[in-house]
Every structure is written in C-alpha cells, then in structure tokens.
Amino acid sequence: MVTIRDKQVLQSEVHDPFVLQQARDILDKCSSPRLMQQEVINAVERNAIWRGEECLNLLAPEAPTSPTVRNLLSSEVGTRAAEGHIGSTQRWFSGTKHIDEIESLCVELLKKVFKSNYADHRLVASMLGNLTVYAALTKPGDNIMTIPQPTGGHSSNRQDGPAGIRGLNVYDVPMDPNELTVDLDAFAARAREIKPKLVSLGASMTLFPFPLKEMSAVVAEWGGKIFFDGAHQLGLIGGGQFQDPLREGAVIMTGSAGKTFSGPQSGIIVWNDPEINKPITDAIFPALAATHQVNRVAALAAAAAEFLAFGEDYMAQIVKNAQALGNALQERGVTMLGAHKGFTRTHQVIADVRAYGNGLDIAKKLGQANIITNKNLIPSDQPEDWDYPSGLRIGTTEVTRLGMKEKDMETIADFILAVLEDKKSPENIRKEVIEFRKPYQKIQYCFD
Numbered sequence: 030m031v032t033i034r035d036k037q038v039l040q041s042e043v044h045d046p047f048v049l050q051q052a053r054d055i056l057d058k059c060s061s062p063r064l065m066q067q068e069v070i071n072a073v074e075r076n077a078i079w080r081g082e083e084c085l086n087l088l089a090p091e092a093p094t095s096p097t098v099r100n101l102l103s104s105e106v107g108t109r110a111a112e113g114h115i116g117s118t119q120r121w122f123s124g125t126k127h128i129d130e131i132e133s134l135c136v137e138l139l140k141k142v143f144k145s146n147y148a149d150h151r152l153v154a155s156m157l158g159n160l161t162v163y164a165a166l167t168k169p170g171d172n173i174m175t176i177p178q179p180t181g182g183h184s185s186n187r188q189d190g191p192a193g194i195r196g197l198n199v200y201d202v203p204m205d206p207n208e209l210t211v212d213l214d215a216f217a218a219r220a221r222e223i224k225p226k227l228v229s230l231g232a233s234m235t236l237f238p239f240p241l242k243e244m245s246a247v248v249a250e251w252g253g254k255i256f257f258d259g260a261h262q263l264g265l266i267g268g269g270q271f272q273d274p275l276r277e278g279a280v281i282m283t284g285s286a287g288k289t290f291s292g293p294q295s296g297i298i299v300w301n302d303p304e305i306n307k308p309i310t311d312a313i314f315p316a317l318a319a320t321h322q323v324n325r326v327a328a329l330a331a332a333a334a335e336f337l338a339f340g341e342d343y344m345a346q347i348v349k350n351a352q353a354l355g356n357a358l359q360e361r362g363v364t365m366l367g368a369h370k371g372f373t374r375t376h377q378v379i380a381d382v383r384a385y386g387n388g389l390d391i392a393k394k395l396g397q398a399n400i401i402t403n404k405n406l407i408p409s410d411q412p413e414d415w416d417y418p419s420g421l422r423i424g425t426t427e428v429t430r431l432g433m434k435e436k437d438m439e440t441i442a443d444f445i446l447a448v449l450e451d452k453k454s455p456e457n458i459r460k461e462v463i464e465f466r467k468p469y470q471k472i473q474y475c476f477d
C-alpha cells in the first residue's frame with residue numbers, strides 16, 4: 030500500500046522518479062545482493078563501451094585520462110586514511126611515510142607545472158576550491174563581483190553556490206556580449222562604486238582571455254584582489270596556451286584537474302603570496318578536507334608529470350582543433366559566437382543554434398547520434414531560458430587526446446550538420462560515428 034508519506038517522498042524527490050523506479054525494478058528482479066552488485070558493474074561496462082569507444086565526446090568539461098592515471102585511481106593507497114598536512118608531526122594517523130612521498134611529489138609537480146610558490150592537491154572538486162578561496166579571503170557581507178551565467182559565469186561564484194554560502198553580496202562583472210570578454214570601461218565604473226573585496230573571473234563558457242592586468246590595477250585602488258577560477262582553462266594555462274593569471278595580477282587560481290588538464294577529477298589551487306598561505310591552508314584543513322583520496326592524489330601527480338612532457342603540444346592542438354571546428358561549422362552555415370575574433374582561444378566553441386531549435390533538444394538529438402555536447406546559455410538568453418537555452422557548447426579536449434587533427438574537425442562538423450539539418454536519421458549517423466571513431470581509441474600525449 031502506498032502511504033501519504035510515501036507519496037510525499039516521491040513528490041519531493043529531485044531525481045527523475047521514472048529513472049529511480051527503473052532502478053528499483055532492476056533490484057527487485059535480483060535474487061541476491063551479489064546480482065545487485067553485478068547490475069552496477071554491467072551499467073559501468075555499458076558506459077565504458079558507449080562513451081569510451083563509440084561516442085564523439087565533445088563535452089568541454091571532460092577529458093580522458095591516460096591508462097597509468099586510470100590505474101592509479103584504483104591503487105591500494107586509496108584505502109588508506111591520511112588527513113592534515115604533509116609530514117609525520119602534522120598527521121593524526123601514523124603509517125603515512127609513503128603517503129607523504131606521494132603527496133609531496135604531487136605538490137611539487139603542480140608547482141612546477143603552474144610555476145607557483147604554493148599548490149594544494151587535497152580537494153575533490155573545484156567547487157570546494159572556490160569555497161576555500163571565499164572562506165579564506167572574504168567575510169560574510171563582503172561585496173564581490175563575478176561573471177553572470179548567460180555570459181559564461183558558473184554557479185560556484187554566484188548566489189546559488191559557494192559564494193552565496195559564504196554570505197557574500199554578488200554583483201555582476203559587466204561583460205561585452207559581442208567581444209565575449211569583460212567590458213573594461215563598464216567594469217572600472219561599476220567596480221569603483223561597489224569596491225569589491227574580490228573579483229572572481231570564473232567562466233565555464235570561455236572563449237577569449239580577460240584583461241587581467243587592467244582589472245587588477247582598478248581593484249588595487251581599494252586593496253581588492255582578483256581571483257582566477259580557471260576550472261576550464263587550467264590545462265591551457267599550464268601548457269602555455271592561454272593567459273597566465275598568476276603573472277597578470279590574480280592572487281590565486283583554482284582549477285578542475287578533470288577538465289583541460291586531463292587528470293583525475295580534483296580541485297587544484299595555486300598561489301604565490303606567503304601572506305595568504307595560512308588562511309588558504311586553514312580553509313582546506315581542517316575546514317573542507319579531512320581524508321583526501323590518496324589514490325586520486327597519486328593519479329593527479331602522474332597526470333602532472335605527463336603534463337610536463339606533453340602539455341604544451343597537447344594543449345596547442347586542442348586550441349587548433351577548436352578553431353578548426355568553429356570555422357568548419359561556420360562554413361556550413363551555423364552561427365558561431367566570436368567568429369570575428371577567430372572563434373576561440375580555448376578548447377571550446379559556442380554555436381547559436383536557434384535556427385535549428387533549442388539547445389536542449391539539439392543536444393539530445395546529437396546524443397542519439399553518439400555526439401555528446403551540452404546545451405548552453407548564450408549572451409542573448411534570459412534567466413528564464415535556463416532549461417531551453419539557445420546555445421550549444423562544443424569542446425575538443427577528448428577528440429584531441431584520441432589523436433584527431435584539424436581535418437577530422439571537418440568530418441565532425443559534417444556529422445553535426447547532418448543532425449541539425451535532419452539530413453539522415455540519428456540512428457544512421459550514429460552508425461557512421463561509430464565507424465569514424467574506430468581508429469581513434471588510443472590515448473595520446475602520455476607515456477603509455
């Protein structure tokens with residue numbers, strides 16, 4: 030019998046109730062917990078074949094890791110507990126001598142890649158990296174300025190994310206919707222009114238560099254600071270293919286190691302100033318991290334070593350591929366943002382797909398053809414367009430690591446257009462995508 034309480038639980042469930050019901054049906058059919066476990070393994074396998082071997086993954090926040098990095102993620106050390114700072118007197122648990130080796134190698138490798146005085150490796154995600162920065166460098170009630178979502182901003186720097194949790198007053202960084210970067214004059218005027226303690230330059234839709242030096246000079250008038258949330262651009266920065274925030278006025282940079290950096294999903298923080306060292310590290314431990322997945326830290330260290338050897342070439346090819354893809358799509362009639370500036374200086378291009386429908390439906394249709402992208406707000410969208418925005422974000426990190434070059438971007442553009450213009454059924458395009466993907470299975474830019 031379904032009780033009122035059951036109904037309430039169902040109605041308040043945030044996840045898709047149909048998908049959860051399917052899972053309950055599967056578990057109900059299992060005659061033992063062992064078979065339930067097998068169902069989990071089967072789902073993982075299905076994903077590994079589909080996403081791992083048969084799809085064109087063009088999601089900008091994704092990157093495939095090398096076999097070595099992947100192996101380290103399941104290493105024995107992942108079952109060990111280590112918290113605190115590196116070194117036996119700063120740990121609560123004993124038995125950490127080799128863990129100290131792993132973690133210190135990770136920290137020193139990160140410092141080498143990002144040419145910074147300090148680096149932290151302990152956070153599982155960049156959301157927590159951003160919360161660390163807000164906890165360390167602001168107080169509740171402080172004013173900050175951050176980029177709004179339709180021009181590329183991310184929830185972590187807005188009222189609904191860590192900045193909001195910290196109780197900050199969040200004001201918009203004025204963006205130029207055509208140039209797709211900060212409107213410097215409007216920024217200077219607005220910032221002089223608000224006098225933000227911190228200006229966060231964090232963008233998930235990121236095509237062009239920001240005028241960091243000029244912005245730093247403005248906020249320096251009242252002792253404000255620039256925080257660069259390089260979640261997406263982290264790899265491009267480490268590989269010398271984007272602006273270099275720590276040398277252009279940012280006091281601190283966070284980033285997601287699982288995006289262009291192509292390591293295990295993690296939050297990385299790098300900074301140079303000894304004065305903020307204590308507040309930052311106090312916010313990490315004991316505030317936001319206790320045990321910190323040393324398997325992930327080992328994988329991160331291995332990815333950083335790969336980066337030292339291959340990062341520059343790999344990241345340069347990602348950008349070349351993104352520019353080639355932007356050009357190929359534009360030539361085929363798709364409206365591309367930033368076309369007049371060469372489409373992009375990053376791993377992403379943004380299509381305005383209004384001529385073909387809305388971003389959500391088009392991303393779904395591309396998905397049926399094994400082409401994975403995401404819907405995206407673009408500057409002309411309003412907040413109420415959130416679920417059905419007009420844009421599509423397309424990234425070239427994974428296809429580049431699989432060895433694709435500029436000419437392959439033409440083929441990918443043909444596939445995308447075939448879906449957008451209903452030239453063939455998604456099912457037929459899907460078969461062609463699987464064939465096209467077949468020779469591109471091996472991860473490049475690594476020692477394996």
Ligand SMILES: *Cc1c(COP(=O)(O)O)cnc(C)c1O
Binds near residue numbers: 153154185232258260
């Ligand atoms: C992805 C993203 C984050 C969050 O990173 P996670 O590692 O997924 O937690 C933060 N800021 C920006 C700008 C992002 O794009």
